[in-house]
Amino acid sequence: MNMTVAKKKLTGEVVSLPQPAGAETVVQLPVTGRPVLKKLGAFALTAATNIVPPMIVIALLLGIWELLCSNSGATLPPPSTVWNDTKELIFDPFFDRGGIDKGLFWHLSASLQRVALGYAMAAAAGIALGTLVGQSTWAMRGLDPIFQVLRTVPPLAWLPLSLAAFRQGQPAAIFVIFITSIWPIIINTAVGIRNIPQDYRNVALVLKLNPLEYFYKIMVPSAAPYIFTGLRIGIGLSWLAIVAAEMLIGGVGIGFFIWDAWNSSHISEIILSLIYVGIVGFVLDRVVVAVSSIVTRGTAKA
Amino acid sequence: MYLKIDHVDKTFQRGSQRTEVLRGITLDIEKGEYVSIIGHSGCGKSTLLNIVAGLTNATNGGIILEGRQVDEPGPDRAVVFQNHSLLPWLTVYDNVRLAVDKVFWKTKSRAERDAWTLHNLDLVQMVHAKDKRPAEISGGMKQRVGIARALAMEPKVLLLDEPFGALDALTRAHLQDSVMALHQKLGNTVMMITHDVDEAVLLSDRIVMMTNGPAATIGDVLEVPLAHPRKRLELVSDPAYIKCRAAVLKFLYERHRYVEAA
Ligand SMILES: Nc1ncnc2c1ncn2[C@@H]1O[C@H](COP(=O)(O)OP(=O)(O)OP(=O)(O)O)[C@@H](O)[C@H]1O
Numbered sequence: 001m002n003m004t005v006a007k008k009k010l011t012g013e014v015v016s017l018p019q020p021a022g023a024e025t026v027v028q029l030p031v032t033g034r035p036v037l038k039k040l041g042a043f044a045l046t047a048a049t050n051i052v053p054p055m056i057v058i059a060l061l062l063g064i065w066e067l068l069c070s071n072s073g074a075t076l077p078p079p080s081t082v083w084n085d086t087k088e089l090i091f092d093p094f095f096d097r098g099g100i101d102k103g104l105f106w107h108l109s110a111s112l113q114r115v116a117l118g119y120a121m122a123a124a125a126g127i128a129l130g131t132l133v134g135q136s137t138w139a140m141r142g143l144d145p146i147f148q149v150l151r152t153v154p155p156l157a158w159l160p161l162s163l164a165a166f167r168q169g170q171p172a173a174i175f176v177i178f179i180t181s182i183w184p185i186i187i188n189t190a191v192g193i194r195n196i197p198q199d200y201r202n203v204a205l206v207l208k209l210n211p212l213e214y215f216y217k218i219m220v221p222s223a224a225p226y227i228f229t230g231l232r233i234g235i236g237l238s239w240l241a242i243v244a245a246e247m248l249i250g251g252v253g254i255g256f257f258i259w260d261a262w263n264s265s266h267i268s269e270i271i272l273s274l275i276y277v278g279i280v281g282f283v284l285d286r287v288v289v290a291v292s293s294i295v296t297r298g299t300a301k302a
Numbered sequence: 303m304y305l306k307i308d309h310v311d312k313t314f315q316r317g318s319q320r321t322e323v324l325r326g327i328t329l330d331i332e333k334g335e336y337v338s339i340i341g342h343s344g345c346g347k348s349t350l351l352n353i354v355a356g357l358t359n360a361t362n363g364g365i366i367l368e369g370r371q372v373d374e375p376g377p378d379r380a381v382v383f384q385n386h387s388l389l390p391w392l393t394v395y396d397n398v399r400l401a402v403d404k405v406f407w408k409t410k411s412r413a414e415r416d417a418w419t420l421h422n423l424d425l426v427q428m429v430h431a432k433d434k435r436p437a438e439i440s441g442g443m444k445q446r447v448g449i450a451r452a453l454a455m456e457p458k459v460l461l462l463d464e465p466f467g468a469l470d471a472l473t474r475a476h477l478q479d480s481v482m483a484l485h486q487k488l489g490n491t492v493m494m495i496t497h498d499v500d501e502a503v504l505l506s507d508r509i510v511m512m513t514n515g516p517a518a519t520i521g522d523v524l525e526v527p528l529a530h531p532r533k534r535l536e537l538v539s540d541p542a543y544i545k546c547r548a549a550v551l552k553f554l555y556e557r558h559r560y561v562e563a564a
């Protein structure tokens with residue numbers, strides 16, 4: 001029996017419920033033998049089921065790509081060329097020859113710093129504003145239509161205005177991250193606050209919790225799953241926006257690195273950067289999910 | 303008298319739509335008394351309980367507890383809600399401890415509050431599950447914890463809104479016995495809402511029967527002349543018990559039949 005199948009069956013029965021923590025541990029493998037061996041066997045099986053299939057698919061795709069791009073008329077380099085062209089960049093991500101001639105590590109970390117700053121501000125302001133909008137009917141009536149309009153403005157449309165206001169690339173890029181990722185955080189937080197069950201409000205009323213206690217004992221834990229949904233969408237959007245914004249503002253950063261590679265026709269470097277951008281975006285998403293599952297442990301409906 | 307519900311009217315108003323739910327409810331409850339409120343669905347029992355709890359305001363009239371008018375919620379009138387409403391992110395212990403901390407932060411030390419929390423969990427036999435979260439215990443256990451949380455506030459009045467409504471018959475009987483024993487032991491003043499005639503007769507000193515809405519009021523009040531402690535099995539053949547039961551049934555199914563689309 002295959003383990004992923006077992007897991008799917010198990011979660012399939014509780015579709016509407018958020019998966020309880022530790023659901024995975026319910027899956028028992030019918031392996032006999034000594035416990036250590038059993039554990040090792042289970043680990044190997046998990047690794048095999050999770051790693052082998054994507055590996056096979058990647059190998060297949062690389063093969064097709066290699067075939068398609070190896071003839072002389074191809075506009076894009078095949079994987080073997082990409083590898084040869086970018087080996088240096090891959091193995092030495094830390095070089096720094098001044099200016100923007102730096103290793104990929106420095107470009108990525110510059111982008112990540114901008115995202116971290118803009119996103120942190122968006123998270124703080126978004127949760128605060130979302131709480132206000134969710135809590136007060138008047139704030140909702142006044143602010144919600146404005147939010148609904150502003151959130152549809154594409155990130156890059158903010159950039160010229162942002163540049164005009166800050167007159168510098170760095171703060172302008174951070175502002176674009178901020179303004180891009182704040183909307184889902186505000187809106188989801190507000191929904192979470194508005195959805196606090198009347199029961200919990202009644203408990204707070206009977207216990208006479210003061211506003212501060214109400215905020216961190218009822219509101220935050222109750223709305224946490226919603227808040228984290230917003231935070232997760234937000235981190236994805238900020239990573240989307242940073243690459244585009246950096247292409248325009250220049251300086252150190254993965255976005256400008258890609259643009260620079262295009263200008264100097266280093267297509268292989270573009271491809272390598274795309275892979276890195278994808279991996280970093282994936283890791284950012286996983287980090288938010290991990291934090292969320294730690295923080296919201298137990299907030300699933302009882 | 304201890305708790306007085308004084309000429310309470312309640313009309314809900316939304317826009318131009320007015321629903322008169324309660325009209326002229328007056329009831330005196332003695333200290334230590336166990337009073338049940340029974341009536342058909344939708345007649346306004348929960349509304350009345352919420353008014354006593356202070357969660358809803360009466361349109362006219364008011365609630366007087368120990369000679370003082372009360373119009374906002376507070377731990378002196380602890381509520382056990384129909385659907386337990388434990389906070390799912392807190393353990394059983396922490397759910398009770400939250401109430402204990404809030405009520406006794408001035409008067410009890412940390413160690414005393416811990417002991418008091420455990421004492422109340424012990425009253426409902428839930429100490430063994432104190433580190434579990436609500437999602438990990440059964441419906442009956444949740445209701446027990448809800449009762450422990452309410453008891454731990456040392457309320458002047460304990461308000462129960464169909465506390466056993468969501469439970470199966472066996473668990474229900476078991477919890478009724480626990481509540482009876484607790485009332486015997488602690489002597490709380492209790493106001494309980496129920497749908498269940500047997501439950502009302504078994505537990506109460508008095509049964510308040512409400513007429514159908516709209517504009518429901520108290521139709522009749524029945525004294526239950528049965529001595530405590532009561533034993534479920536012995537009561538079945540007790541003439542007083544049978545008489546009370548018949549009186550309530552008669553009220554509900556003859557004089558104030560449930561009318562559709564009231
Ligand atoms: N917030 C509200 N606004 C308008 N009408 C309400 C409101 N709350 C309750 N009502 C109405 O008041 C009436 C009484 O409701 P209530 O919940 O008190 O009934 P109940 O006797 O507790 O019923 P049940 O036994 O089904 O719980 C119902 O007809 C309901 O529609």
Ligand SMILES: [Mg+2]
Pocket residue numbers: 347348349
């Ligand atoms: Mg009700």
